[in-house]
Amino acid sequence: MASAPASASASASGSSGFAYAPAPESRSVVDIAPSYGLFIDGEFTDAADGRVFKTVSPATEEVLSEVARAGAEDVDRAVRAARKAFAKWSALPGSERAKYLFRIARIIQERSRELAVLETLDNGKPIRETRDHDLPLVAAHFFYYAGWADKLSHAGLGPDPRPLGVAGQVIPWNFPLLMLAWKIAPALAAGNTVVLKPAETTPLSALFFADVCRQAGLPRGVVNIVPGYGDAGAALVEHEGVDKVAFTGSTAVGKAIARQVAGTRKKLTLELGGKGANIVFDDAPVDQAVEGIVTGIFFNQGQVCCAGSRLLVQESVQEEFLDALKRRLSTLRLGDPLDKNTDIGAINSAEQLARIEALAETGEAEGAERWSPACELPSTGYWFAPTLFTGVTQAHTIARDEIFGPVLSVLTFRTPAEAVAKANNSQYGLSAGIWSEKGSRILAVADKLRAGVVWANTFNKLDPTSPFGGYKESGYGREGGRHGLEAYLAPSSPEGER
Known part of the structure; x- marks a missing residue:
């Protein structure tokens, strides 16, 4: 989508014909x-x-x-x-x-x-x-x-x-x-x-x-x-x-x-901390799951303890799903956080930006394939483009360490048992997501995940009536x-x- 300069789209094509004019919220209210x-x-x-x-x-x-x-x-x-x-x-x-x-x-x-x-x-x-x-x-x-x-x-x-x-x-x-x-x-x-x-x-x-x-x-x-x-x-x-x-x-x-x-x-x-796994099975509704993945890792620029920063996608639908995910990332708008059209805001501090950049460079150095949509970053402030890594294994640093930024690591699995094993192979245990049309599969997998919060066909939904907390190095108490x-x-x- 084409975009106004104040809130730059991650897509450079502008092929859809739709343009987004800035819709800034007034600073005068505070x-x-x-x-x-x-x-x-x-x-x-x-x-x-x-x-x-x-x-x-x-x-x-x-x-x-x-x-x-x-x-x-x-x-x-x-x-x-x-x-x-x-x-x-x-x-x-x-x-x-x-x-x-x-x-x-x-x-x-x-x-x-x-x-x-x-x-x-x-x-x-x-x-x-x-x-x-x-x-x-x-x-x-x-x-x-x-x-x-x-x-x-x-x-x-x-x-x-x-x-x-x-x-x-x-x-x-x-x-x-x-x-x-x-x-x-x-x-x-x-x-x-x-x-x-x-x-x-x-x-x-x-x-x-x-x-x-x-x-x-x-x-x-x-x-x-x-x-x-x-x-x-x-x-x-x-x-x-x-x-x-x-x-x-x-x-x-x-x-x-x-x-x-x-x-x-x-x-x-x-x-x-957390390193939440978002598990996508072959029967998951693709468009709905893509939106959930985007919400899971790019909400608040990925600076979320329960972010779904590990995508585990079933091998048989990997290519189709990643194509759809990349198309969606190309429509995200990065820019002025006060613009109501903005999807991706600024990283909180120079220190946090440096950590994200260092871990992303480590991912490349260890052999993972890095991809980001075409995206022009503002010249002032602290910014990082939405990024995903493919070819990631459980041995990669980006699959183990909490990045706390808009960076998604993509791994694959063949069977539900393998998905559970990979999801639980973490020092953290705060959150997880499961995407499938089979309720029985969701319940069976959720029961085996060592995570304090497990979302089914959604992600990052919080409510004051529901307890929140983790296992292992994600802490204790609710x-x-x-x-x-x-x-x-x-x-x-x-x-x-x-």
Whole structure:
């Protein structure tokens, strides 16, 4: 398809006769201040040592704002504020806590356009995704857990489960506001207070959420936001005043956190890396499966822990399926993330782009065949064309390591047993997809896959009522659904004990 310069199609042919004019979302709906402080005890405040850092738009490399950088002293202040607030917050009836969560959910809905544009500017993902996926799910999580707040005794976790105390939460940059909702909503519903550290490349939506909390009248100290780098995250995890640690991010950091928490009383949930397998059988509906593969690996530029980054296609339909997949990739539009026509946005940071490029070069060096559609990349910002590798074996680095980018590795199989063996041949176990017209085959294969989430004839469909989490090096514990409450509650103690 031909395209407008602002949102370049991956196809250079323009043979279809259809043209896409730019449809930019207005930046004027969001007012980004020149600087932001830490959010501690209901107030924005400078870092104790005065340090700041800049947050940059991945699509343009422009500086969006300057943000206070939290250190150990700031984390200590935030934990103390959360501890002080815990006594009153946990003593509130669940129905009262629910009112605050409902207010937050409604305010997020009211401000969804503003927050979607903010997220796109700070993260680089297309506005279609932040507007139609992220923000509706953020509000849905707060609505859902608001409903649980006065029903905790019916969650199957004992007759009178109690909150743990202060939750220290560290979230990644790929879904900044959604990961915040996944963690804060169940923690507050259960009666805990929170200190959250957003990723250093995407701090703005968390700070805007702090304003949402003030708008909702949330008591001071119940939610605290401490933007910073890894040292702030480490200080939060290690703080003796933290009762519960929740981390989403890389497996390497998750392992380090597990070592730090080992031997302490702290509860821990980890949602780490993935190398999801998308299995396409010979009876799969080709067009539907192609759309699912595209969603599985190119949604959010492949920067998704549960991305379907390994395509296992049955050998008898490999040629037909890859031809259809390449045709579809040639219609994807890469460019301005604020353009509503854009399919592929910017990579989140220069560091992440360098990692993707290095792993793609490794794939070529190891003998896999690389293919990308004709695609002109913008001259500024961090960009990587949608890419697939064929001739991949299980020995290739790109079939084993999480690339966290828009790169698909294609392997083949002959029998269902071989598909299962190859899908499970990974240190990860977060997600998988199965494409077939036979329900019996889907159920039989799904039962054998060691993955926390298995999608059937779809991919990347998430819901606040459903648990999400992994096996093996993809972490442990579940977020979402009734299961997501368990990580923030302890069984009731004998009378008089706490």
